[in-house]
Amino acid sequence: MSVTSLTIDQVTVKYQVSEVLSSISFTVPPGDYIGLVGPNGSGKTTLVRTILGLIKPSQGEITILGTRQEKFTAWQRIGYLPQKLVSFNPLFPATVREVVALGLLAGKKFPKRMYRTDEIAIDKALAMLEIRNIKNKLIGELSGGQQQRALVARAIVGEPELLLLDEPATALDPETREKFFTVLKELNEKRKVTIILITHDIGNIGKYAVKMLYLDKKVIFYGGFDNFCASPEVTDYFGEYTQHLICHRHNVEKGKS
Amino acid sequence: MSKKSAFLFFLILLLNSTLPAAEKKLTVVTTLFPLYDFARNIGQDKVAVTLLLPPGIEAHSYEPSAGDVLKVSGAEIFIYTSKLMEPWAEKFVRGVDSNKLLVVEAGEYFTAKDPHTWLDFSKALAMVNRIRDAFIAKDVANKFFYLATAKQYNKMLTDLDAEYQKTLVGCQNKVLIHGGHFAFGYLAQRYRLRYIAAYKGFSPEAEPTPRNLAELVDTIKQYKVKYIFYEELISPRVAEVLAQETGAQLLKLSAAHNLTRKELDRGVSFIEIMKANLENLKKGLLCQ
Amino acid sequence: MSMFNFLSYGFMQRAVIAGSFIAALCAVLGVFLVLRRLSLIGDGLAHVTFGSLAIGLFFNTTPLYVALPLVVLSSLGIMKLTEAQHIFGDAAIGIVSALGIAIGVLLVSVTKGFNIDLFSYLFGNILAISKTEVAMSIALSAAVIIVVALFYQDLVAVTFDEECAQAEGINTKAVNKALVILTAVTVMLAMKVVGIMLVSALLILPTVTALQIAKGFKMTILVAVIAAVVSVWIGIMLSFFLDWPSGATIVLVSFVLLVCAFSYRKIR
Ligand SMILES: [Zn+2]
Numbered sequence: 001m002s003v004t005s006l007t008i009d010q011v012t013v014k015y016q017v018s019e020v021l022s023s024i025s026f027t028v029p030p031g032d033y034i035g036l037v038g039p040n041g042s043g044k045t046t047l048v049r050t051i052l053g054l055i056k057p058s059q060g061e062i063t064i065l066g067t068r069q070e071k072f073t074a075w076q077r078i079g080y081l082p083q084k085l086v087s088f089n090p091l092f093p094a095t096v097r098e099v100v101a102l103g104l105l106a107g108k109k110f111p112k113r114m115y116r117t118d119e120i121a122i123d124k125a126l127a128m129l130e131i132r133n134i135k136n137k138l139i140g141e142l143s144g145g146q147q148q149r150a151l152v153a154r155a156i157v158g159e160p161e162l163l164l165l166d167e168p169a170t171a172l173d174p175e176t177r178e179k180f181f182t183v184l185k186e187l188n189e190k191r192k193v194t195i196i197l198i199t200h201d202i203g204n205i206g207k208y209a210v211k212m213l214y215l216d217k218k219v220i221f222y223g224g225f226d227n228f229c230a231s232p233e234v235t236d237y238f239g240e241y242t243q244h245l246i247c248h249r250h251n252v253e254k255g256k257s
Numbered sequence: 258m259s260k261k262s263a264f265l266f267f268l269i270l271l272l273n274s275t276l277p278a279a280e281k282k283l284t285v286v287t288t289l290f291p292l293y294d295f296a297r298n299i300g301q302d303k304v305a306v307t308l309l310l311p312p313g314i315e316a317h318s319y320e321p322s323a324g325d326v327l328k329v330s331g332a333e334i335f336i337y338t339s340k341l342m343e344p345w346a347e348k349f350v351r352g353v354d355s356n357k358l359l360v361v362e363a364g365e366y367f368t369a370k371d372p373h374t375w376l377d378f379s380k381a382l383a384m385v386n387r388i389r390d391a392f393i394a395k396d397v398a399n400k401f402f403y404l405a406t407a408k409q410y411n412k413m414l415t416d417l418d419a420e421y422q423k424t425l426v427g428c429q430n431k432v433l434i435h436g437g438h439f440a441f442g443y444l445a446q447r448y449r450l451r452y453i454a455a456y457k458g459f460s461p462e463a464e465p466t467p468r469n470l471a472e473l474v475d476t477i478k479q480y481k482v483k484y485i486f487y488e489e490l491i492s493p494r495v496a497e498v499l500a501q502e503t504g505a506q507l508l509k510l511s512a513a514h515n516l517t518r519k520e521l522d523r524g525v526s527f528i529e530i531m532k533a534n535l536e537n538l539k540k541g542l543l544c545q
Numbered sequence: 546m547s548m549f550n551f552l553s554y555g556f557m558q559r560a561v562i563a564g565s566f567i568a569a570l571c572a573v574l575g576v577f578l579v580l581r582r583l584s585l586i587g588d589g590l591a592h593v594t595f596g597s598l599a600i601g602l603f604f605n606t607t608p609l610y611v612a613l614p615l616v617v618l619s620s621l622g623i624m625k626l627t628e629a630q631h632i633f634g635d636a637a638i639g640i641v642s643a644l645g646i647a648i649g650v651l652l653v654s655v656t657k658g659f660n661i662d663l664f665s666y667l668f669g670n671i672l673a674i675s676k677t678e679v680a681m682s683i684a685l686s687a688a689v690i691i692v693v694a695l696f697y698q699d700l701v702a703v704t705f706d707e708e709c710a711q712a713e714g715i716n717t718k719a720v721n722k723a724l725v726i727l728t729a730v731t732v733m734l735a736m737k738v739v740g741i742m743l744v745s746a747l748l749i750l751p752t753v754t755a756l757q758i759a760k761g762f763k764m765t766i767l768v769a770v771i772a773a774v775v776s777v778w779i780g781i782m783l784s785f786f787l788d789w790p791s792g793a794t795i796v797l798v799s800f801v802l803l804v805c806a807f808s809y810r811k812i813r
């Protein structure tokens with residue numbers, strides 16, 4: 001397949017006068033699993049929101065699944081999980097099931113009705129994240145981890161080809177986090193879902209992702225993890241010591257598994 | 258602060274300058290239209306009367322503006338009906354800082370139920386006399402003029418009363434159904450009519466109760482009332498609904514608290530309104 | 546007058562019918578408005594209506610023709626202000642409603658009076674509903690509820706999480722506009738039928754009641770509609786037997802229902 005999941009070409013985003021992202025370019029082939037890392041304020045969330053069309057770039061071009069972003073309408077092929085877990089109203093009276101069902105809306109034409117096949121898709125997503133037992137509970141009554149899983153189920157229920165996740169694991173306890181990443185890995189490996197995952201946890205990134213994109217207003221590094229450890233640009237940016245620390249930890253983890 | 262007082266001073270100057278300096282008129286401010294018309298008829302060219310209430314505005318719960326305070330502080334006489342009729346007026350006049358101002362409570366309130374004293378013409382007569390006395394107190398020079406004009410006006414009121422008496426004695430229907438607030442208690446009492454209003458109180462802002470309306474509907478049906486009266490200025494929703502319910506027709510009955518802007522521009526008088534009321538009463542109550 | 550055939554009076558029938566439809570209508574819209582922290586929009590738009598009517602009377606035209614577009618514009622203004630991110634919904638409503646009152650008061654004073662009393666024009670009464678208004682209430686409720694049903698999923702998505710909804714390709718701006726325009730038209734017309742007190746109460750109280758007990762979004766709407774309609778029925782009945790004003794009684798019943806729902810949630 002020659003069609004890329006995502007092509008970012010010379011994208012610059014400005015907030016008032018200052019550049020938040022300057023001249024970003026990279027390509028994501030189908031089936032990739034990319035860990036998007038970088039310090040606070042490096043523009044990770046801005047990049048994801050720009051890809052989704054929530055922010056207009058001042059320059060550059062974005063191509064999603066082979067279509068120019070301005071003309072892209074097939075949003076059901078994309079799943080998105082925003083960063084703020086509490087971007088929704090905690091008093092909101094929707095059940096977990098109703099929240100997950102919202103993820104199917106993008107693919108529907110007016111008037112948007114739910115069909116039998118949708119019910120099956122919802123059940124599948126609920127099962128995948130192991131939240132079938134709480135599907136009739138109000139979202140506001142759940143723990144942070146449960147809420148997060150419901151929102152992930154919402155993001156994947158439409159079986160997207162490209163999944164954008166903004167720090168999805170922060171609200172999860174270690175055990176749930178482990179499960180959560182297993183689910184992502186399954187989606188990536190079995191269903192060939194392309195994943196772009198923003199994370200803080202640079203030390204463990206290699207455990208989940210195949211590639212890594214280090215962002216600090218511009219692309220510092222993009223490529224496989226092994227290359228990260230050998231990259232002179234990374235050494236320039238981090239210093240040898242930090243680079244070694246990150247790579248060492250990665251190697252230890254690798255050896256264990 | 259000094260800016261504000263300078264502004265007030267300027268306004269007062271402006272107000273005073275509108276009066277011709279040559280002949281000094283007695284300046285009078287009244288709250289409601291009947292008082293305004295009485296004062297106008299008694300004072301004629303010797304008095305400059307201002308009606309405080311802007312046209313079309315509801316009288317019982319009016320909120321005076323800063324301009325109103327200014328108007329009254331420049332005046333020599335302030336006339337209102339009663340504490341019951343214009344509860345806002347008493348409080349308002351206390352805020353007016355003027356030692357030359359004579360405040361006149363022209364009406365009276367014996368019953369707590371109905372403050373519309375001008376609708377009993379014998380009581381209207383007493384109101385005219387109180388206004389006359391106030392004019393004399395402030396302007397003794399024209400004492401005999403005021404006595405004469407008041408007498409003349411009272412003659413008109415007496416004639417009006419006689420006409421009402423004569424007309425309303427021969428009515429087939431003696432039940433006056435009114436879709437408004439309780440305003441015609443005195444009038445009904447004087448001419449021996451049974452009076453039922455949709456609103457028990459006299460504030461047009463209160464809500465009628467369903468029992469109240471049901472009683473009205475029952476009475477209309479029981480006495481085969483053909484006409485329902487509605488009040489001036491206020492949108493006659495309740496009267497319309499009663500009419501729809503019973504098949505009765507609507508007739509206007511004005512309590513003359515205040516006029517519309519059109520009426521005021523046309524120079525309508527209190528006596529004219531009362532005569533129009535009598536015509537409608539005659540039609541509505543089936544009088545010979 | 547018999548106490549037990551109070552429904553034999555036409556005005557009582559009209560109160561029950563029109564009242565029920567308007568109650569259901571307000572409850573449905575109320576769920577979305579309360580959850581978006583726009584619950585005071587009813588009161589706000591009432592104040593704007595006051596100002597707009599004054600403008601209409603000032604230019605000597607049929608007030609409704611001027612008021613309706615102005616109220617719709619103001620509701621869009623409230624939306625715009627809340628989208629400006631630094632202004633919360635309640636503050637935006639406050640700004641627009643203060644402006645509405647100020648313009649009304651100013652014009653009443655500048656024009657030196659009108660030919661009718663503005664407030665009596667503004668406020669209807671549930672006991673004084675004409676046949677035309679009954680028909681209008683039914684048509685309006687049907688129209689608004691159909692529109693809400695057609696865009697139900699979009700409305701839920703936007704109310705739940707605007708950012709996600711936008712990323713899913715939903716035209717959130719259009720959905721927001723549709724919601725406030727529906728609200729503006731509803732507030733304006735319903736206010737003239739049953740009065741502003743009832744409209745603003747029915748936009749808030751049934752939803753808050755439903756939020757105490759409902760499990761799920763559809764359930765919330767259903768419970769809110771039931772609470773609103775039941776308040777109207779019980780309120781009208783009670784007001785007849787107790788000889789109380791109907792509008793105020795309905796609001797009281799609605800509040801009692803809220804207290805019951807709240808206590809149920811506490812003891813459960
Ligand atoms: Zn009155």
